[in-house]
Amino acid sequence: MAAMKTIVIGAGISGMLVARELCLAGLDVEIIERGEVGRESSWAGGGIISPLNPWRYPDEVNVLARASQSMYPALAAALAEHSGIDPELLDSGMLVFADEAEIATALAWGARFGQTVTRVDAAGLAAIEPATTALKPAAIWMPEVRQVRNPRLLQALAADLRARGVVFRTGAAVDGFVEHDGVIQGVWAAGQRIAAERVVVAGGAWTSALLAQTSAAVAIEPVRGQMLLYRAEPGLLRRMVMVQSRYVIPRRDGHILVGSTLEKVGFDKVTTDEAAADLRASAEQLVPALKHAPVVKHWAGLRPGTEQGIPYIGAHPTIEGLYVNAGHYRNGVVLGPASARLLADQILGRTPVVAPEPYAVGSTAAIDIIDH
Numbered sequence: 001m002a003a004m005k006t007i008v009i010g011a012g013i014s015g016m017l018v019a020r021e022l023c024l025a026g027l028d029v030e031i032i033e034r035g036e037v038g039r040e041s042s043w044a045g046g047g048i049i050s051p052l053n054p055w056r057y058p059d060e061v062n063v064l065a066r067a068s069q070s071m072y073p074a075l076a077a078a079l080a081e082h083s084g085i086d087p088e089l090l091d092s093g094m095l096v097f098a099d100e101a102e103i104a105t106a107l108a109w110g111a112r113f114g115q116t117v118t119r120v121d122a123a124g125l126a127a128i129e130p131a132t133t134a135l136k137p138a139a140i141w142m143p144e145v146r147q148v149r150n151p152r153l154l155q156a157l158a159a160d161l162r163a164r165g166v167v168f169r170t171g172a173a174v175d176g177f178v179e180h181d182g183v184i185q186g187v188w189a190a191g192q193r194i195a196a197e198r199v200v201v202a203g204g205a206w207t208s209a210l211l212a213q214t215s216a217a218v219a220i221e222p223v224r225g226q227m228l229l230y231r232a233e234p235g236l237l238r239r240m241v242m243v244q245s246r247y248v249i250p251r252r253d254g255h256i257l258v259g260s261t262l263e264k265v266g267f268d269k270v271t272t273d274e275a276a277a278d279l280r281a282s283a284e285q286l287v288p289a290l291k292h293a294p295v296v297k298h299w300a301g302l303r304p305g306t307e308q309g310i311p312y313i314g315a316h317p318t319i320e321g322l323y324v325n326a327g328h329y330r331n332g333v334v335l336g337p338a339s340a341r342l343l344a345d346q347i348l349g350r351t352p353v354v355a356p357e358p359y360a361v362g363s364t365a366a367i368d369i370i371d372h
């Protein structure tokens with residue numbers, strides 16, 4: 001009998017990277033996507049290959065981020081070579097304006113996680129990024145922080161997967177699982193029963209709804225983020241620059257992204273005039289020359305929000321053959337490669353790239369019980 005396939009639900013970065021890991025290990029993989037390939041949160045994001053202010057995150061996020069950061073150069077090069085689409089992994093570095101207390105925390109974090117973090121004063125800023133103005137007397141400079149151009153990364157991934165034989169079934173929403181005696185048998189999608197010996201749920205912000213029909217306790221909720229895109233001359237801005245939760249990202253062709261809002265408004269992806277005005281003000285404060293540049297796009301995406309940003313990666317607690325890779329909140333691009341590797345390691349019985357326990361599905365349920 002021919003080997004049965006693995007179904008991955010969701011063609012965002014989380015689903016496609018797992019599909020790639022499994023496919024490289026010789027598995028037969030089909031991705032089922034409700035909408036279009038790579039058009040939700042993964043498309044909407046900024047592509048910064050680092051958590052923002054990583055020292056504010058728990059170690060579980062930083063450990064995955066560090067593992068992913070070391071994988072990105074080889075991944076981007078392989079995708080560019082196989083697909084002909086360059087994901088534009090750039091060594092932009094990141095400047096973060098901060099107060100002295102935050103700078104001290106950042107320096108200690110850098111030493112602990114082996115990442116270069118230096119303090120820059122107003123005079124030193126001009127050498128690193130002349131397009132920005134001193135918003136605070138000092139800043140943090142993180143030269144190793146990279147960025148990737150999300151839409152191109154997703155296109156490259158999809159092309160790479162197709163060339164490797166992964167099947168994409170788009171416009172088909174999975175609305176249920178087929179299970180027998182605690183073992184997964186497949187899924188229901190668009191009124192059809194599709195058989196599989198393994199199913200991976202990578203449904204981004206929609207994951208909780210899908211898993212609600214099972215015993216898994218995952219707490220993932222949509223958190224809207226709006227972004228603006230400016231068209232500017234290449235070289236106007238060379239570094240990513242951030243103050244508080246606002247940042248600018250220079251793309252290679254001169255476009256500059258400004259992000260982002262954090263809004264709990266359910267599954268509503270509309271953009272608002274207020275957010276546009278607010279993002280504009282932040283961008284022009286960070287880079288005054290943007291006052292003269294046109295805004296060419298405004299969009300919103302729904303992050304798969306979890307309380308501390310720790311994703312769920314691992315086996316379903318009660319259904320054999322069902323797995324989850326979701327809940328990466330603000331960091332799905334930076335955490336993507338290591339998360340996918342970690343899940344594939346568990347599925348394939350390999351030594352895990354990082355310790356899997358903190359990401360176990362159902363683990364938050366135990367923590368969430370508050371006695372009174």
Ligand SMILES: Cc1cc2nc3c(=O)[nH]c(=O)nc-3n(C[C@H](O)[C@H](O)[C@H](O)COP(=O)(O)OP(=O)(O)OC[C@H]3O[C@@H](n4cnc5c(N)ncnc54)[C@H](O)[C@@H]3O)c2cc1C
Pocket residue numbers: 009010011012013014015032033034035036037038039040041042043044045046047048049050172173174175202203204205206207210224225226227259260261300301302303304325326327328329330331332333334335
């Ligand atoms: C404005 C913004 C800025 C961001 N900036 C960054 C950044 O700079 N760096 C970073 O690392 N991260 C960033 N993020 C976060 C990052 O984009 C997300 O964490 C990541 O994209 C999540 O990927 P995903 O594949 O899990 O989800 P998604 O990309 O949302 O993909 C999930 C897919 O599953 C599909 N799906 C859902 N339910 C079903 C179903 N029942 N049947 C079939 N298909 C289904 C959806 O249609 C979707 O295509 C940002 C996010 C936003 C919104």
